[in-house]
Amino acid sequence: xxxxxxxxxxxxxxxxxxxxxxxxxxxxxxxxxxxxxxxxxxxxxxxxxxxxxxxxxxxxxxxxxxxxxxxxxxxxxxxxxxxxxxxxxxxxxxxxxxxxxxxxxxxxxxxxxxxxxxxxxxxxxxxxxxxxxxxxxxxxxxxxxxxxxxxxxxxxxxxxxxxxxxxxxxxxxxxxxxxxxxxxxxxxxxx
Amino acid sequence: xxxxxxxxxxxxxxxxxxxxxxxxxxxxxxxxxxxxxxxxxxxxxxxxxxxxxxxxxxxxxxxxxxxxxxxxxxxxxxxxxxxxxxxxxxxxxxxxxxxxxxxxxxxxxxxxxxxxxxxxxxxxxxxxxxxxxxxxxxxxxxxxxxxxxxxxxxxxxxxxxxxxxxxxxxxxxxxxxxxxxxxxxxxxxxx
DNA sequence: CCCATGCGAACGAACGTTCGTTTGTGTTAT
DNA sequence: ATAACACAAACGAACGTTCGTTCGCATGGG
Numbered sequence: 001x002x003x004x005x006x007x008x009x010x011x012x013x014x015x016x017x018x019x020x021x022x023x024x025x026x027x028x029x030x031x032x033x034x035x036x037x038x039x040x041x042x043x044x045x046x047x048x049x050x051x052x053x054x055x056x057x058x059x060x061x062x063x064x065x066x067x068x069x070x071x072x073x074x075x076x077x078x079x080x081x082x083x084x085x086x087x088x089x090x091x092x093x094x095x096x097x098x099x100x101x102x103x104x105x106x107x108x109x110x111x112x113x114x115x116x117x118x119x120x121x122x123x124x125x126x127x128x129x130x131x132x133x134x135x136x137x138x139x140x141x142x143x144x145x146x147x148x149x150x151x152x153x154x155x156x157x158x159x160x161x162x163x164x165x166x167x168x169x170x171x172x173x174x175x176x177x178x179x180x181x182x183x184x185x186x187x188x189x190x191x
Numbered sequence: 192x193x194x195x196x197x198x199x200x201x202x203x204x205x206x207x208x209x210x211x212x213x214x215x216x217x218x219x220x221x222x223x224x225x226x227x228x229x230x231x232x233x234x235x236x237x238x239x240x241x242x243x244x245x246x247x248x249x250x251x252x253x254x255x256x257x258x259x260x261x262x263x264x265x266x267x268x269x270x271x272x273x274x275x276x277x278x279x280x281x282x283x284x285x286x287x288x289x290x291x292x293x294x295x296x297x298x299x300x301x302x303x304x305x306x307x308x309x310x311x312x313x314x315x316x317x318x319x320x321x322x323x324x325x326x327x328x329x330x331x332x333x334x335x336x337x338x339x340x341x342x343x344x345x346x347x348x349x350x351x352x353x354x355x356x357x358x359x360x361x362x363x364x365x366x367x368x369x370x371x372x373x374x375x376x377x378x379x380x381x382x
Numbered sequence: 383c384c385c386a387t388g389c390g391a392a393c394g395a396a397c398g399t400t401c402g403t404t405t406g407t408g409t410t411a412t
Numbered sequence: 413a414t415a416a417c418a419c420a421a422a423c424g425a426a427c428g429t430t431c432g433t434t435c436g437c438a439t440g441g442g
Contacts, residue, residue: 023301024217155350155376158349158350159346159349159350161349161353162345162352165349181339182346184380185346188379188380189379189380190379
């Protein structure tokens with residue numbers, strides 16, 4: 001198969017790129033076609049609707065974070081270890097799938113009510129992982145007793161999600177160093 | 192004046208509301224007219240273009256933060272005091288002008304190149320205030336010597352800007368308590 | 383009387399989407 | 413080996429709608 005025709009996955013990937021850059025409503029099907037070197041109408045050989053593309057990209061983003069959390073929660077040892085794994089996992093997801101994550105974070109609200117509700121539920125369940133680990137850390141004494149797991153989770157996720165806004169791959173900081181800096185900063189607020 | 196006709200400021204305020212909720216490209220001039228109880232075409236008695244509305248809302252947002260920083264930097268005493276003033280001021284701006292801030296943070300990238308460049312410059316100058324205060328704190332020994340003013344500013348602004356995403360006015364936490372919680376959290380990462 | 387305000391029709395362009403057709407490629411039958 | 417077929421991918425025109433914007437006209441308060 002020497003020929004390089006486009007597959008559905010190519011279309012979804014291009015949609016992630018453009019939705020991240022210009023937003024869902026700022027991207028037309030003809031824009032998307034141009035990105036792939038074909039006409040807007042040709043996209044309908046791969047996809048039922050523009051909305052479907054948004055659903056697919058956003059749900060991909062939700063799944064990435066979901067799986068990262070599931071894996072981090074199995075890390076043995078102290079709650080501090082697991083919190084570090086959550087942070088590192090989050091950084092990995094953001095840096096490895098910047099376009100998908102941008103779309104997930106910024107364009108999910110453009111979804112219809114049903115899909116948006118599902119995404120919000122997934123987001124809440126992800127935040128719950130942070131809350132649990134922080135509660136564990138309070139329980140075993142590694143975090144201060146007056147820490148509020150709910151508010152702390154929000155603060156930590158604020159720092160992590162903002163990565164998408166300022167991180168540029170050309171940055172001098174490599175992935176591990178960045179994750180470590182963030183982990184150090186947020187853990188300072190808990191200990 | 193029994194009659195309640197609309198002024199230019201009303202149109203800009205409504206634009207801030209809708210741009211915040213649905214995004215710039217997700218808001219039509221007819222949507223905006225409906226919000227004010229008139230036809231989309233009638234808006235052109237107050238405004239030259241839709242783009243002008245975005246410019247005005249976003250520049251309002253930039254100005255609010257600019258002024259908050261200018262005032263916070265004049266606070267006498269320790270760098271810690273001034274950092275606290277920066278945090279409190281930021282929280283105040285976000286909570287008092289949630290729609291304008293949302294539009295400022297999320298829709299500025301929809302501006303044309305010239306205006307966007309000006310907004311980015313304003314944002315950089317605002318971040319610079321945080322960097323300076325942190326550098327002062329390192330200088331006078333109130334912050335750890337290994338703190339990186341640049342990275343720390345990014346982290347702090349991440350927490351502050353994320354407020355717009357999760358804060359709901361019905362929350363149990365009042366404004367001062369919220370600012371204090373945030374200040375405590377971010378200062379822990381510096382001391 | 384003026385002038386700001388709003389109406390309502392209209393403009394051309396762009397939108398998401400549909401449709402019949404063409405193109406190229408891999409598979410099957412001869 | 414070649415001819416016939418099947419099928420996915422892309423084209424290009426066209427659809428009805430919505431977009432931002434313009435324009436001429438009505439109206440009512442200072």
